[in-house]
Amino acid sequence: MSADSNRPLDPAAALDRGEATDVVQMHAAVQRERPEPMEGSEPLNLWLVVFIAVLLFWAGSYLTQYSGGFRADEFSENQINPAPPPVVGGSGGDDPVTKAVKAGTPLYVTYCAPCHQGDGNGVAGQFPPLAGSEWVLAEGPNRIIRIVLHGLGGPITVKGSTYNNQMNAFRDSMDDVQIANVVTYIRNSFGNKGSAVSAAEVAAIRTATAARVDPWSAAELEGVAVSGGGEGAAAPAALTVDQIKEALKALPAEDLKTLLQDVAK
Amino acid sequence: MSSTNTLKALMPGDVQSDPARRAMLAEIDASCRVPVLFFVVSGLMWLLLGTLLALVASIKLHNPEFLAAWEWLTFGRVRPAHLNTVIYGFASQTGIGVTLWLMCRLCRVPFPAPGLTTVAALFWNLGLTIGVVGILVGDSTAIEWLELPRYSTPILFFSYALVAVWSVITFRLRRERHLYVSQWYLLAALLWFPWLYATAQIMLLIEPVRGVVQASVNWWFAHNVLGLWFTPIGLGAIYYFIPKVVGRPIHSYYLSVLGFWSLALFYNWNGLHHLIGGPMPAWMITVSVVASVMMLIPVITVAINHHFTMVGHFGKLRHSPTLRFIVFGAMAYTLTSLQGVANSLRSYSEIVHFTHHTVAHAHLGVYGFFTMVMFGSLYYIVPRITQREWPSLALISVHFWGCALGLILYVVPLSYGGILQGLGMNDASIPFLKVVEGTLPWLRIRTGAGLLLALGHVAFVVNLGWLLCRVFGPYRKPVVELFTETGTAAVTAK
Amino acid sequence: MNVIALILLGSVVVVPAVALWSLHWASRTGEFRLLNRAALLPFDDEEPVGQATDQILNRGGDRR
């Protein structure tokens, strides 16, 4: 305590408004009390100390076990007991449909569900339903594969309602196996019951329509046979000779060679 | 009575009753009157604005069309504007005000730079106004807890530097050799905050580090604003006001020491538990998980210490507004910390991360703990620095019950709804929109709770405004007769 | 062995050592003496130990 505080200070100077001159009266305003004396510097409780020791032990063991060796490229805390490598659609019965549906699920969720919704019912007026759709359930998958490969534009009638929107092309996003799986999934989910689609079918259509850039229109697809066609024979009837020629010109030389070999076979 | 005398004997001679002593206390209170009131009043203005923004954001979450046509009122701008007004406008300013007063009282020195600090407060509000407007017009940095645009932060930092420097100088000038627990916490907060803030500014806004290191710095900072800025100020206030109001020293010094150092050691490692499951190397998250669990030590220690100080005095909650708010805050601190420990466990975080549960948890911490403690402190401090009593007891009750019930109604349903939301999200067979739909009732309850909180805030601001009107009016004595009957009467009778 | 692991392991040794030393220092220099003094710091003449303050709510009944 410094010396000057022993000198009585002028209370009026202490208060900048200077309204209260009597310090006792001033502080009376803030004095409201009831007696209750106590004091304490209790020692630590033994149980608390034990508890802390247990926590510290846990901390040490957790830190050693789940730190991934303090490596910058180890993102899983479980590297001591690594999870089995994820395999999409691994086992699940011998039935090819079940297998394909399983493998198609994540693909559907990723690529299709944003528009056609998780339950396959689409959005009224915007995105057509897949559940019970005549386009999906056609006897053969020729049209639906084409739609998935190159997308679809312009008006289309599904289950009696007309939709006019633009669907993406997925030829670069998914390979033949994946498209086969996702189409099989669509044809066998939301109450749909259709045949499985093989990667070979997709590959054939992909090759046959390799030159296509624009999305299909419903009218064009009407001209495509719903089923049938095999290796190389899937060329749609709607194509004119000129279109085929142009498509062949657009093909890279190597692809053209393979195509010709395939046709020769 | 004898034990009181024993205690008095332990106090230094100059603490004992003499006019100089009284005059000094009066001088201390008067010295920080202007800066503290300035910080507190402007803080409360920000609180009102923040409450309004919160209500808008809350309504938008269940009525997305609400005020959707204006770009500057879109959810993604109102929400950060709310966060920054309440954190840097209300909580920080009120916290600084309370810190200044506590520092001066405990150091036994009048505040050395009231004028300069008031100027600092002006600048703080200026910087914040620029920053919040910046967020609304689209200059938010989108870094959580640090959204204020770059051009506003130097002003804030300058202002903070002025405040902190003078608070630390006050600490250096102390006329009392002994340090009380609150002083440890307050000094720590004053020193920790600039380090945090400067580091985050430099590494995120001025010269951003690469890739996810930003996330690491971000959460180190954001969690520490809570842990190393608000928590120590709040705990410092609790450590001061519980003993002060019940008239009895804190239960155990050793628990205080243990609580302080374990908090200092563990809290600052907590931040990265916000990134569990995220793209960070496993060790960083594991370290934070461990540190979060270790927070049990300071939390339990402090809870024991406060509880045993209160034991036998809970009846006083009925009569003391300060004690009500402070004890509510202390309990909320324990609860929110335990909830925080649970949230940081990997298995639990898997469910509640990314959900509204986290939002409820944050409000239990910043509101239930810190804000309530600040309210309690203000009920004690304001009459002492203004020499006026609170004009309306009814408004105090409205304030307390509005805030307390509002907070419970906010936290409990939203925590529960958040868990349901998390369970739903983790079940891939439930479409995402169904999960969203499931959160709507809880979000509506939240808006209702927000209205209750707003009611409490308005009651408080009206009461304070009323009190301040009396300050600027002529001095009136009746306050004494109004509220004391044992106190003054007994003292003068002796 | 990684640098971080080394630092962590090192701090496991260094931190408790520093803590022990500072405890020893503290007890030697009397930091733990007169704890009561520190505990009494919030109290002053106006608001002494043993007197509850701030009792303003719900007093109406008592007064009448």
Added chain:
Amino acid sequence: MNYGPLLFLGILFTLASSWVGLVLMPNRQLGALTANTSTNDTGVVVVYPQPRHGEAQQGAEHYRSLGCVYCHSQQVRPEGFGSDIERGWGRRRTVSRDYLYDKPVMLGTSRTGPDLTNIGERQSSHDWHYSHLYNPQITSKGSVMPPYPFLFEKRRVPASGPSSDALKLSGEFAVEDGWEVVPRPQARQLVEYLRSLKTTVDLPEAPLPKAAAVEE
């Protein structure tokens, strides 16, 4: 604890510890991370990730400014931790390298809306994004996402005929005859950014799951 300097040193030391541990160490470990170079199945050399340019980068600024990060995360949790992968939010977890060029990194802490890490892969249609931004109820009925009408311009159909990028609105969202709604540049840039969000490249520390050979 009456000795100020000791208190001061202790306060600084404790914060310094986590500053070193959670700020400097991560920066040391990850600050020098570089893009990964690999060769894909078809023999093409792939460098990943790549910085964003042009419209996509401008779109990132709108994403930041509009506060999308408060409802949408950009991180995919690992297989077996949450259901991010089952939900199709990504085919692999995200790791540090995926965010190499992001400024700021908008990982997000809330999923009021779905994760957007891989939205460019999941939904590449411009039309879908425009409709969704214009009013989320068009594409996702029941969504709590706010509409962003200010990103679009409602104008008279010009004499030259309707614009190619005018929104295809029908039903309750349709505009009067002779009017059309077209995206403003902000909407265009934002959609370019969203379409650029993809994590479809293998990384050594986070390989894509191998599709099981289903067709025999």
